[in-house]
């Protein structure tokens with residue numbers, strides 16, 4: 534073993550580059566790109582998002598207790614990057630980047646119609662961790678485009694052309710065509 538000690542750092546990758554949408558009762562709608570998005574529970578289905586308090590979206594999510602996780606494709610990398618380098622303080626990202634807000638079952642947070650997969654979430658817990666707030670949301674409704682589903686309407690990640698992110702780099706995530714023990718349980 535030739536291990537070197539390196540500084541305490543985050544060595545997880547790839548993580549999804551996701552588009553989180555949110556909104557207010559004033560009609561304002563926003564999108565923020567987040568890579569720190571994770572699955573945290575299966576029953577009930579729950580996801581976490583880590584958001585810096587200075588993001589415009591932070592106050593919207595904290596005030597309304599709602600957000601939508603929209604999963605983009607690799608072809609949407611410009612949209613993902615744009616929503617992660619512009620603030621909703623200054624622009625309406627839906628009109629600026631030409632994407633469509635569609636209301637689902639939540640009161641204020643819209644889906645992004647152009648993303649093939651969407652999860653509507655209601656905030657159940659908020660943790661102030663330091664640099665980021667962790668919002669843990671229960672998925673109350675999910676949506677899949679036909680382009681992302683296969684047999685019997687099941688989501689088929691082979692068809693989703695997933696976009697990942699790691700250490701300052703965008704990645705394309707390609708599923709492996711393997712049939713191993715754990716994959717057979719799904």
Ligand SMILES: Cc1cc2nc3c(=O)[nH]c(=O)nc-3n(C[C@H](O)[C@H](O)[C@H](O)COP(=O)(O)O)c2cc1C
Pocket residue numbers: 550563564565566567568569570583584585587588589590591613614616617618619620621622698
């Ligand atoms: C690929 C990528 C990943 C990002 N991940 C996060 C993240 O996990 N948490 C966060 O607070 N900001 C993250 N950001 C930065 C925000 O998306 C960015 O500051 C954005 O402009 C904030 O938008 P808002 O002010 O409209 O909320 C990321 C940006 C990019 C491009």
